[in-house]
Amino acid sequence: MASVEVTLGIDIGGTNTAFGFVDRVGTILADSSIPTRGDRPPQELVARLYEATTPVWHGLSDRCTLLGVGVGAPNANYYRGTVESPPNLSWPGVTNLAALIEGLYHLPVAVTNDANAAALGEMLYGAAKGMKDFIEITLGTGVGSGIVAGGDLIYGADGFAGEIGHTIVDPVGRQCGCGRRGCLETYTSAPGVCRTVLELLAERIDASELRAIPPGQLTAKLIAEAANRGDVIAKAAYEKTGDILGFKLADSVAHTSPEAIILFGGVANAGALIFEPTRRSLEHHLLNIFQNKVKVIPSSLKEAGAAVLGASALIWRELQKKK
Numbered sequence: 001m002a003s004v005e006v007t008l009g010i011d012i013g014g015t016n017t018a019f020g021f022v023d024r025v026g027t028i029l030a031d032s033s034i035p036t037r038g039d040r041p042p043q044e045l046v047a048r049l050y051e052a053t054t055p056v057w058h059g060l061s062d063r064c065t066l067l068g069v070g071v072g073a074p075n076a077n078y079y080r081g082t083v084e085s086p087p088n089l090s091w092p093g094v095t096n097l098a099a100l101i102e103g104l105y106h107l108p109v110a111v112t113n114d115a116n117a118a119a120l121g122e123m124l125y126g127a128a129k130g131m132k133d134f135i136e137i138t139l140g141t142g143v144g145s146g147i148v149a150g151g152d153l154i155y156g157a158d159g160f161a162g163e164i165g166h167t168i169v170d171p172v173g174r175q176c177g178c179g180r181r182g183c184l185e186t187y188t189s190a191p192g193v194c195r196t197v198l199e200l201l202a203e204r205i206d207a208s209e210l211r212a213i214p215p216g217q218l219t220a221k222l223i224a225e226a227a228n229r230g231d232v233i234a235k236a237a238y239e240k241t242g243d244i245l246g247f248k249l250a251d252s253v254a255h256t257s258p259e260a261i262i263l264f265g266g267v268a269n270a271g272a273l274i275f276e277p278t279r280r281s282l283e284h285h286l287l288n289i290f291q292n293k294v295k296v297i298p299s300s301l302k303e304a305g306a307a308v309l310g311a312s313a314l315i316w317r318e319l320q321k322k323k
């Protein structure tokens with residue numbers, strides 16, 4: 001029986017690190033996860049990861065060949081294989097993550113940030129299959145983006161290209177985790193939608209079921225559920241989120257003229273609540289030559305496996321380039 005070629009996709013998150021062995025068409029043959037323990041040194045995570053992946057690999061090794069390792073991690077630098085002062089992990093300075101992983105697995109390793117990995121996963125296995133120009137926007141705890149132009153992910157001069165989440169909507173606006181004010185992320189991430197609800201509740205006197213929820217327990221999902229029941233404040237919050245997202249994405253369209261913008265993550269799961277105002281606002285702010293051309297569509301990757309698939313897509317791409 002011919003051996004199935006697989007890659008190992010690893011997604012390092014603030015809380016958990018997920019991994020999976022993935023074949024060329026995007027089937028996850030086996031997967032698992034371990035706690036990241038971001039307060040400990042990266043060497044320890046890589047060692048625990050190796051320990052956790054080994055028995056899972058042994059279940060596959062008689063029928064599969066492992067070709068490489070792809071990693072999605074916060075603030076990862078594709079060119080250098082490094083992770084640089086990542087948010088949510090107390091890894092000081094610059095960590096050469098690719099070298100640490102290569103040292104144990106003795107296979108080709110590629111790293112990039114999670115949003116770039118999501119864009120590659122979308123291109124290989126998801127809604128962007130066959131597209132050469134698109135932008136993937138991840139709307140979760142933060143806002144990430146991966147920009148694909150001419151069939152390639154844009155890494156830029158230093159490897160950090162595609163940080164649409166930290167382009168500025170309002171220079172005197174909300175304080176962002178990056179230290180500046182008014183980044184797109186502060187309005188269109190899941191916590192951003194919650195901030196908008198709290199502002200609307202303070203400004204307006206409309207009745208809203210959200211008034212009964214303690215601020216700390218508010219989530220983008222609860223707000224979407226309330227909006228679907230007709231809650232005025234919840235609906236207004238998603239309207240405002242889409243207005244801002246569409247307005248900012250009109251700039252991105254001018255930069256790379258994508259065929260589609262693909263929305264992924266918790267806020268995108270609100271469906272029409274977010275897609276309709278985003279499309280409306282995008283069209284309203286687009287330069288006329290771009291109008292009625294850019295699709296705004298949902299990701300077709302399942303949220304649970306998407307990060308692992310994206311990381312695996314990254315190394316599949318690298319192996320392909322080497323051929």
Ligand SMILES: [Zn+2]
Pocket residue numbers: 165166176177178179180183185
């Ligand atoms: Zn920011």
